[in-house]
Amino acid sequence: MTIEQPPTTWGRTRFGTGRTPAMAIAVPLGILIGIAGGLLAVVFGVAGAQPLVGFLSFAAFLTFPGIAVVFAVVVDRETLKGATQHPDDSVESGWYDRATSGTFHDIIVVLGVTSLVLAFIPRDFQVDLKLVLPAVLALCFVSTGIRYLLLRRKG
Known part of the structure; x- marks a missing residue:
């Protein structure tokens, strides 16, 4: 027996029990994507003369798009408040x-x-x-x- 949960502003995941908030998965993974992008920038020499500043810049600018992509992948549209059904x-x-x-x-x-x-x-x-x-x-x-x-x- 499943309990029907009302839609939320940020939605829930579409896998597992479907009770996990989508942002609880998207934020940590998005931060990891940002860190990975920063590391890649340093490794490939794109970060510039100051690797720490380059790493932090790349990590900061890649974190929010990373969160958005992960959120779009894991969220169940039916759990989003106000989402168009089709x-x-x-x-x-x-x-x-x-x-x-x-x-x-x-x-x-x-x-x-x-x-x-x-x-x-x-x-x-x-x-x-x-x-x-x-x-x-x-x-x-x-x-x-x-x-x-x-x-x-x-x-």
């Missing part, structure tokens, strides 16, 4: 799906045309992938954003 059935979710689907086709066309143009450019022309790949990513963001806004405007 978020994938919303109108906004449909707009997003249609926008990203259109963006995929945009990227195929743009990359195809770009490949065709680059095939006829002389061999001494160099393209730096450090610039091209972020440009493709920016194109994805812009295309999805514009498509989403247009679909939202249409209703």
